[in-house]
Amino acid sequence: MIIQQVTRKCHASSSLTKVEEVCQGQQSCSILASNSVFGDPCVGTYKYLKVEYECVQKLAKIVCEHSTLSLRCEGNTDIYILSASYGRNVGTSICQGGTNVVTRKCHASSSLTKVEEACQGQQSCSILASNSVFGDPCVGTYKYLKVEYECELFIFVLHYPHLKLPCS
Structure with missing residues (x-):
């Protein structure tokens, strides 16, 4: 035994x-x-x-400068921000509405913090992709906001x- x-x-x-x-x-x-x-x-x-x-499934959204980015999670899930970048990457064809395209990478250092403040732990949120929110990392260049996030359950x-x- x-x-x-x-x-x-x-x-x-x-x-x-x-x-x-x-x-x-x-x-x-x-x-x-x-x-x-x-x-x-x-x-x-x-x-x-x-x-x-x-x-979790990684999701991504992109909006052009002067547009509002809206995130939403379904059910009892909440937004968890993985990355955020307001600016522009070299050679991208995203948001070419402006006349100037930067020849170098530009990124607002406040991007992640600002998006987390607006969205982290929320079921839905909105944030304006603009210089007034993030600052202007590349003056005269048409920018976009790219956010990667997850809906956590x-x-x-x-x-x-x-x-x-x-x-x-």
């Missing part, structure tokens, strides 16, 4: 790192909940792997001994 010891608190310090190494950025992943993967933080005790994760799963995390 095998007697399992009960321990109130038992945590492998490598849990997060191991799951991230296998699963981060993947459409789906599978990881074995075992001592061989995570080590044995409490010998003789039956263990399980508990993971909280989110499935947190999912909880508890499954052992073999954990499979699907995002579909």
